[in-house]
Amino acid sequence: MTTLFGTKYFFYIAASYGITAAVLLSSIVFVILTHRRHRLRLRKLEESGLRRGGAKS
Amino acid sequence: MTVTTADNTARAKGLTALANPTRFLALVRFVIWPLALATALAFAVGLWMSFSVPDDYQQGRTVRIMFVHVPSVWMAMGAYIVMVSGALGVLVWRHPLADVAARSAAPFGAAFTFLGLVTGSLWGEPMWGTWWVWDARLTSFLVLLIIYLGLIALWSAIEEPARSARLAAIVVLVGAINIPIIKFSVDWFTTLHQTASVVRMDGPALAPEFLYPLLVMALAFLLLFVTLHLAAMRNEILRRQIRTLQRKAARSARGGAA
Numbered sequence: 003m004t005t006l007f008g009t010k011y012f013f014y015i016a017a018s019y020g021i022t023a024a025v026l027l028s029s030i031v032f033v034i035l036t037h038r039r040h041r042l043r044l045r046k047l048e049e050s051g052l053r054r055g056g057a058k059s
Numbered sequence: 060m061t062v063t064t065a066d067n068t069a070r071a072k073g074l075t076a077l078a079n080p081t082r083f084l085a086l087v088r089f090v091i092w093p094l095a096l097a098t099a100l101a102f103a104v105g106l107w108m109s110f111s112v113p114d115d116y117q118q119g120r121t122v123r124i125m126f127v128h129v130p131s132v133w134m135a136m137g138a139y140i141v142m143v144s145g146a147l148g149v150l151v152w153r154h155p156l157a158d159v160a161a162r163s164a165a166p167f168g169a170a171f172t173f174l175g176l177v178t179g180s181l182w183g184e185p186m187w188g189t190w191w192v193w194d195a196r197l198t199s200f201l202v203l204l205i206i207y208l209g210l211i212a213l214w215s216a217i218e219e220p221a222r223s224a225r226l227a228a229i230v231v232l233v234g235a236i237n238i239p240i241i242k243f244s245v246d247w248f249t250t251l252h253q254t255a256s257v258v259r260m261d262g263p264a265l266a267p268e269f270l271y272p273l274l275v276m277a278l279a280f281l282l283l284f285v286t287l288h289l290a291a292m293r294n295e296i297l298r299r300q301i302r303t304l305q306r307k308a309a310r311s312a313r314g315g316a317a
Contacts, residue, residue, distance in 0.1 A: 011121045014185050018178045022127040025170050026283065033290045040297035047304040 080296045083156060087293045094286040101279035108272035115269070124182040126272055129257070130280035131174035135203060136238055138168030138284060142210075143235050146228035156292070158224035159299075161231060162214050163291035167284055169207035175200060187251055195244035196252040199237055206234040220299070 009015075105126070115122035141164040148157025179197070180190045191197065210227055217223035245254045256264040263270050 018124045018181045052304045
């Protein structure tokens with residue numbers, strides 16, 4: 003790992019892993035936030051008296 | 060091995076059971092955390108192996124870019140194959156979750172394609188002396204990104220779910236022609252991109268010290284895709300339930316007003 007630093011290819015390797023990490027972590031965060039938003043919205047709708055087809059009232 | 064009618068019936072029942080969104084959501088709740096844990100473990104081992112490999116005799120340290128570039132490219136095509144299965148499910152079997160599966164795979168397919176292009180560029184510049192060439196492999200892969208973005212736009216543009224599902228399914232099946240073009244472009248055309256070195260008729264051409272880290276990273280990417288895809292399918296089901304409830308609310312509001 004330490005041999006990577008100071009190499010002339012460091013930028014290319016670091017950028018590849020950095021961009022990959024950024025995109026994959028953003029995807030994970032996006033999925034988690036979307037899930038929270040949908041659950042909150044669904045709860046609010048159900049609290050207003052609406053019921054899903056399969057849900058027990 | 061003989062596959063009996065009872066086996067087929069059980070398999071069909073299993074698929075039908077999963078067509079029920081409530082059962083599917085229960086399954087996702089059960090598997091999502093073990094999958095996430097397995098993904099984290101695979102990435103930890105894969106990254107450790109990736110940075111422990113010796114330098115390649117030709118490519119030096121840049122060979123490490125392969126461990127993120129190749130799995131990204133494989134998953135970009137893998138996500139499209141999932142979408143093709145979903146499209147067939149919509150058009151042939153009319154499976155209720157088929158469109159959900161296809162639609163949920165598209166953003167991750169686009170993300171992996173983007174990563175394949177960017178990491179390929181970052182690998183190409185020091186090795187080929189250029190960030191980009193319009194050769195068959197790179198161009199067909201760019202076309203894949205355009206197809207993904209077009210499909211995401213199509214799904215968002217058409218309000219009526221059944222119509223958008225059918226239209227998108229047709230586009231997915233037409234776009235599937237690009238997958239074998241990407242795979243075989245390096246054999247059919249003269250390209251700057253190298254020919255296949257892992258998935259080959261006569262076995263992988265990679266040395267084991269590079270092959271094993273690559274396979275572990277590919278497993279990590281696959282597990283991440285499966286985890287994210289299941290979570291995104293759950294989100295899409297919730298989105299559709301919200302939509303149904305909002306319509307119900309709008310109908311009762313109209314009924315009350317009349």
